[in-house]
Amino acid sequence: VDYVTVNEKAIYRIKITDKHPLIRCDIQGTYGSDEEDPADRCNIYYTYDITVSGLPYPMEYEDGITVYQGSSKTTELIITPDYAGRYVYSFEVSEKNDKTIIDSDSATLIVNGYTNCDEACRNQGYDYGVCRSSCGVDERNIGTRYCLQYAQPEPLMDSVVASTASGGGLGVTSTSEEQKSYTRYCCCGFRELEVMAWTNKNKYETGESVKVYAKVSYTDESNIDAKVYGIMEKPDGTTDDVEFRQVCAIAEITDAIEKVYASDASISTEIGCSNAEGYCNPRCIYVASYEDTQLSGRYELTVYAVTPEGREAKAKLYFSVNEPQLSCDEICGLEGYDYGICRASCEPDEKNMGSGYCEKEYALASDATYALKVCCCGKLTPPTPPAEKIKIQLKRGWNLITLPGEGTLEKGSCERMYGFVYMNSRYYTMEELEAEIGADELMEYLRLHSFWIYAFENCYLEFELEEYSSFTEINPVSGWNFIPVTYDMESMTLESVKGDCTLDKTYMWNPDKQTWEKIGLDYVFGVNDPYQGFISYTKKDCCFGTDQLTPPPLPED
Structure with missing residues (x-):
């Protein structure tokens, strides 16, 4: 559908595309005009006629349109209406030498016979008249009949030659772009x-x-x-x-x-x-x-x-x-955090500093509503190395063991067992000592002392290690001491680790025989000894450690 006014030209563009199958050059003869240049003998072309019916207006269009094989050509159909009306018309495209190749299409032309908007408004005493999609609050809307109603984009009718009526070759197809109409109103007003x-x-x-x-x-x-x-x-x-x-x-x-x-x-x-x-x-x-x-x-x-x-x-x-406002990252830095970021909500390990350090962001372009973001401060801590798990083997009966260091103790495969700790010259059950000194102090004591576990069957405890204990942390006191075998005592003698301690008596517990075995300072701790325990008697407080290496003394004379 197209809208024009009286004496306004309506122009349509018609594009014809030839889609005959390509053939070799015929040097003995050609199709088309008898007056063609011999140099064009290989340019095969066809001639098409356009016929328009259903319009009472003067029309201009090209007759006998030449289209070379496989190419396209666009021509114009110009209509000049000289009075108002509404007409549905058709146009037809056919090959000049083969009228069986034919197709048709139709269109609607509406011709309005009004004066323009500005004239209509001035005739009513206004200073001006303009066509708009909507009138201003201080303008008078006098309707659509004084404005050209149009659609975009302009009509483009494609006629493509494709086949013959008998089914040979390719037929004719026609396409027109969909047109969207826009309503325009005549708005009258006083010029300000x-x-x-x-x-x-x-x-x-x-x-x-x-x-x-x-x-x-x-x-x-x-x-x-x-x-x-x-x-x-x-x-x-x-x-x-x-x-x-x-x-x-x-x-x-x-x-x-x-x-x-x-x-x-x-x-x-x-x-x-x-x-x-x-x-x-x-x-x-x-x-x-x-x-x-x-x-x-x-x-x-x-x-x-x-x-x-x-x-x-x-x-x-x-x-x-x-005044210049601190950004979220800047305020978090001042508060001692590693980063600051604006989010809809903070993570559990982040501190919420409120929305004052974040810009407002519009949630939808279609309205003026927006969602507030809050400033979230956080610490960046690199991932810790994977935890090492150590199995502490227990024999059926009494076992003298120690914790490998700082970490978490789990039952492992052991179902039933009892634990006893020697402290202040007496034995405590695990439950009694935990109630007296607390869980954290108990774990600290167990990594620097050996203790008893009674198991009802062979099994193992599982310890998730965070940091090893060292024999340099062991500080015996006067009397009997339950001493741990730490990981760094392996392959060392008791003499080399006792530091400044004078050990009067030392015994290791044999869990297989369930008996004590006396050891001397020349005892070498083996691969199976770490995380076991032994007892030593000393007459005064001292510290385990290695002897300090010093050069030989100078001669006296």
């Missing part, structure tokens, strides 16, 4: 000078430059050159003059539209630019830069426009200036 002004943002930090843009036009959308200036009132009540410059370059105008703050997105509907056509409406806008934003608070700018005839209009805008 208007100014619209906006900034690239509505919040700034102190010292930040403010970009101001202004559009000056009449209410009938006609362009005008004007002198534009502004007066800025600062938070302390003082004022500054603001100078505007005129900008007519499409790139600068487009940039002004794209950088507008989200709440003023309607600016893009007030200013339209077409790079293809090379112009903007309005033709020019006015731009100013304001630098004196050292004071925080609310700024008010009044923009004035004065035409060469002396007509004047003004508009006001407001923006705020705040």
Whole structure:
């Protein structure tokens, strides 16, 4: 469907594509005109005729269209209606020498016989009339009959020769792009000078430059050159003059539209630019830069426009200036954290600093609602190495063992067992000692002392190790001491690890025989000894460790 006015030309473009199967060059003869150049003997072409029916208007179109084999050609159908009406018409494409290759299509042409919108409005006493998709609040809508109703894009009818009626070769197909109609209303109004002004943002930090843009036009959308200036009132009540410059370059105008703050997105509907056509409406806008934003608070700018005839209009805008705000990452750094990030919600191990350090982000472009994000501070701790698990073998009966170091003790394969700890010259059950000194102190004691476990069957305990204990941490006291065999005592003698201790008696427990076995200072701890225990008697407090290596003494004479 196409809409035109009386005496306005309706132009259709018809594209014909030949799709005959390609054949070799026939040097004995050719198809087509008898007057063709012999050099063109290999250019096979066909001639097609167009027939239009159903329209009472004068029409212009090419007759006998030559299309070379496998190529396309576009021709125009020009219709000039001389009176109003609505007509459904058809057009037909056929091959000149084979009328069995034929196809047809139809279209609708609506011709309106009205005067234009501006004339209609002026006849009713208004200053102007313009066709818009919607009228302004100060304009009168007098309907659609004075405006051209149009569809985009323009109709494009493709006629493609494809087959014969008998089924040979390829047939004819026709395609038309779908047309979307736009309703336009005739809007009548009185011609007034208007100014619209906006900034690239509505919040700034102190010292930040403010970009101001202004559009000056009449209410009938006609362009005008004007002198534009502004007066800025600062938070302390003082004022500054603001100078505007005129900008007519499409790139600068487009940039002004794209950088507008989200709440003023309607600016893009007030200013339209077409790079293809090379112009903007309005033709020019006015731009100013304001630098004196050292004071925080609310700024008010009044923009004035004065035409060469002396007509004047003004508009006001407001923006705020705040002290520079710390970012989320900066405030988290000051609080001693490794990072800060804005999220919808914080992780369990992060500290929530609130939404004041995060920018508001619009959730939907279709409305002005937004979701607040909160500042989350956190620590970055590299992953710890995988924990080592050690099995402590127990024999049925009594076992004198120790914990390998710091970590977690688990039952392993043992179902039933009892534990006893020698402390302060007496035995405690595990439960008694834990109740007296606490669970953490008990684990610390068990890694630096050996202790008894009674097992009802052969089994093993499982220990998840975090850090080994060392014999250099062992500090015996006067009397009997339950001493652990640490991992670093393996292959060393008792003499080499006892440090400054004088061990009067030392015994190891044999879990297989369930008996004590006395050992001397020359005893070498084997591969099966770590995490077992032994007892030693000393007359005074001392410390295990290695003897300090010193050079031989100097001779006396």
